[in-house]
Amino acid sequence: MKRYLLFLGILVLALVIGREALRHRAPKVYTTTSGRIEMCLACHEEKPEKAHAREVVGCSPCHLGDPLRIDRQLAHRGIIKNPADLRVVEKTCGQPACHPGYPERVKKSLMATNRGIIDTLRRYWGEVPAHAPAKRPGETVRELMLSGETSLALDYFRKLCGTCHLWLEKGKYPGFLGEKGGGCVACHLVPGEKAKKHPVLTRRIPVENCTRCHNRSGRIGLTYQGLYEDEGYGAPLVEGEFGAETLEDGRFVDLIPPDLHYKAGLTCADCHLPEETMGDGKEYVHFEESVEVTCETCHGGQGLTRKGRRHPKVVEKEGRLVLKDNAGKEHPLKAPDPVKCRHEVHRRLSCQACHAPRVPQCFGCHVRRDPRETQLDKLAGRETAGAWEEFRSYMRYETPTLGVKGDEVLIIVPG
């Protein structure tokens, strides 16, 4: 017995010594500027941008894990690659010391719920009666992800629309789809320098980030930049090559005159308020309920939005109002033409009725579902029966039709 015990003791001792010999030890206890321990810094060399500097923030407040350990397995327990994912965001970006309140707002925003898309689809496809309330329980992206509920319209949504929302896990799907979603970083992330090994988080949201999703239906993101999704084929050919540019998803685009604001250097987020994009805490169903900024906010409206909120970027400079964009450039606000815009006969005209002389339009949109095939359900992350295919008759870049909504004359664009 004694001999066995001796053998066991020596074995355990050898294991203790052996493990210590193989162990990677840190040269010191790493702390952030506030004195918080961050042993992650002993191994990780990533350098995020200044606002999230490694010396100040460290790694664990965002990526969780265990900052008190250096053993890979222990230190990485509970770690998350994308802290901005809406499933964990209350513990990371939205924690009390950083950006409190945002997760709750963002989760109610249209970019997270897609309520408008779902309601419109189901209503137009006759799945809900005309008098049904627009806000119905169970009809948000997250709820559909959890419930698995489906119908013809919901199946279409799941398969063709299911990657344009904030609940999508970043990198879940291959190719350009992998760039979409990811919660906060769907908008706030731009590639960083390779040497810094960490992407950059920014408040200056580039147009490209918005266009990752806002490029279909109204195609606002494309048109704003001066891109027109043409009929395809890259025709006419130029010097034997396709004459048009292609988007990441392979669609052909032609160059058209970009929006004046784009030419002036303004991005989407220069005009659109955080309350519109990240939500104001209310759960809207449709875009027109959520959007605040109008042309008049800057042009004749003294910087006030439709909901009476002062545009945060409109400031007074030397006695006149200017819009200070994200890059710091100042744009003096131009008042509407007192004759053309304020004339009594133009009273009912929306700004777009005159200032959007040509817009891209997609005619003859129809879809086909083949029940024999399968297609990826982007909300469930698996192939299910029924494959959708979209068709259109033709694209046109021409004068839009005018229509009346309420008392206002608007442009009507098939998309």
Next chain:
Amino acid sequence: MSYRLRPWVSWGLAASFLLAVVSGLLASYPFHEAFPLISTVGIETVLPFGSFLRAFHFYTGQLTFLLLVWHLVEALLNHAERRRPLWRWSLLVSTFPLVTLALFTGYIVRGDQTGLAAGQIAEHLALRLPLIGLVLNRLLFAVAEEGVHRAFMAHIYLSVGVLVISGLWHFRLRAVRLEDLAVWATLAAAVSLVLPVSLEAPSFETLIKGPWFFLGIQELLRHLPPWLAGLVFPSIPVLSLVFFRLAPRGLALVLVLWTGTYVILTALGALR
């Protein structure tokens, strides 16, 4: 019914306690109580063999506590209280709350999330004690104003105090056998190799779980006023042990019921 104490439990208790005190003294050398968490992380990640030393100290301490409970139950079954005058028996019984307190202050001194919370709860409970609460808090805790200095000193003094009571007097300075030391050291070392000791970074989590043996009281604090949950309830087993001789059957029932309740409360607390 006669019952004999198992020698291996008694020797195991003595060996584990000695190992816990010696490893604790070794671990205290690189520990600076002014920077408790930084020190603990330093021992864990920078000091060669540090994580092993810390785990070894932790598990020998846990073994001491568990074997002491076992030893106490055996002593009651053996009617040990009848063979000693009340003051001697009371002194022996006092080793149980003292070891628990030494174990508890050990959690406080590491300065992590659990330790900080445990210290603050203990401080608030101590202050609820009439008359001696303030003095007791100044002696053992005072973590809110002074950090873990007092808890660290209490951890060492309590351990040494119990070593004196049990080793010099109760154990009559008998030498702990080398093979006992080796067996229990091997057991603690083997566990230390497999199970790392917890260390939690301060966070914004609102649910913080205290040391495992404190979970029952923590759970009871949710339902009862602090003086009842934190003072009266834990005093029941100590007083029952001290006055066991007065009504052995009745107090044995009290102890069994108390233990059953505490196990349920601990399970409820752990499942939160």
